[in-house]
Amino acid sequence: MLTVHHLNNSRSQRVLWLLEELEVPYEIVKYERDPKTMLAPPELEKIHPLGKSPVVTDGALTLAESGAILEYLVETYGNGRLAPARGTPDFQRYRYFLHYAEGSLMPLLLMKLITNKIRKAPFVVRPIAKAIAGKVDSGFVDPNIARHVAFVAGELAGREWFAGELSAADCQMLFPMQAIAARTSNAPAPISAWVARAEARPAYQRALAKGGTYSIVD
Numbered sequence: 001m002l003t004v005h006h007l008n009n010s011r012s013q014r015v016l017w018l019l020e021e022l023e024v025p026y027e028i029v030k031y032e033r034d035p036k037t038m039l040a041p042p043e044l045e046k047i048h049p050l051g052k053s054p055v056v057t058d059g060a061l062t063l064a065e066s067g068a069i070l071e072y073l074v075e076t077y078g079n080g081r082l083a084p085a086r087g088t089p090d091f092q093r094y095r096y097f098l099h100y101a102e103g104s105l106m107p108l109l110l111m112k113l114i115t116n117k118i119r120k121a122p123f124v125v126r127p128i129a130k131a132i133a134g135k136v137d138s139g140f141v142d143p144n145i146a147r148h149v150a151f152v153a154g155e156l157a158g159r160e161w162f163a164g165e166l167s168a169a170d171c172q173m174l175f176p177m178q179a180i181a182a183r184t185s186n187a188p189a190p191i192s193a194w195v196a197r198a199e200a201r202p203a204y205q206r207a208l209a210k211g212g213t214y215s216i217v218d
Contacts, residue, residue, distance in 0.1 A: 002026040002077075005047050005055040006211055007040050008033055011066045011175050012054030013214055016207035017198075018070055018171040024077045028210060067098050070168040082168050094163035098172050105148055105176045111141050112183070149180055153188035160197060174198060 004019070006012045006028050019026050031041050031053065045051035048064045055064045058076075063069050074083045084090035115137050121129035155162065162169045181187045181195045198204055208214055 003029060003057045005029050005031065005044060005053055005057070007031045007044070007053030008212055009038075009215055010040075010053045013207065013211055014066055014171045014174040015054045015056065015069055015073070016211045017174060017201075017204050018073055018082065018168055020203035020207045020210075021082060021166070021171070021201075022073065022077055024073070030212065065102075067102060067172060070172055071098065074168045078168075082166065082171075084164050084167060090164035094167050094169045097162045097169040101169075101172045101176055105152070106179075108141060108145050108148060109176055109179050109183075112137070112145060115141060145184075149184060149188065149191070152177075152180070153190045156190035156194055159190075160194075166201075170198065 002019075002024065004012060004015055004026055006016065008030070010033075016028070031044055033040060040051055040053060042051065044053060044055065047057070048055045048062060050064065052064060054066050054069055055062065056069050056073075057063075058072075063072055074081070084094050115133040118129045118133040119126070161167065162173060177191060177195050177198070180191055
């Protein structure tokens with residue numbers, strides 16, 4: 001039986017969304033973040049040595065990394081669904097955004113999360129922490145995030161989804177797109193519209209109901 005080891009408020013929500021779109025039977029084992037550290041519980045290390053989520057098990061196979069998981073699920077259970085035909089321009093876009101989400105976009109969003117946390121350092125060192133975080137943001141993080149937000153908005157201009165019809169690339173882009181919409185003031189219309197379109201899908205709503213409370217971690 002296919003099993004999703006699901007951590008609340010995590011990238012594993014994209015796996016649930018894909019499975020609901022594919023209408024593939026699966027089980028969920030739920031894990032909760034530590035409320036103080038927001039880290040995954042140690043029980044996940046019993047499933048995969050890195051103790052991260054998402055992780056899926058399928059028979060004897062244990063698979064981590066959301067991009068690899070989504071590709072496996074589409075190739076194994078998709079029957080031609082949620083992936084463009086190979087050799088087409090849409091397939092090249094599909095493959096690109098499957099890797100872009102975590103390879104280029106999420107590291108910047110995570111850096112912004114870290115600098116925001118640095119600003120909340122203990123009172124005695126807060127002025128220094130804010131100064132350091134401010135330099136990192138203004139000199140690197142913010143300009144690069146702005147560049148990527150503009151890039152993504154441009155790629156979606158005139159498109160409903162990233163690679164033709166809805167595909168696993170859209171599921172992969174879910175987490176960073178929701179982060180941009182939640183943390184960027186006045187997110188570009190193509191991004192806001194994409195997030196609204198994704199969240200309105202019945203499969204996404206089913207995934208949300210099964211996965212439990214979900215929000216972008218601050």
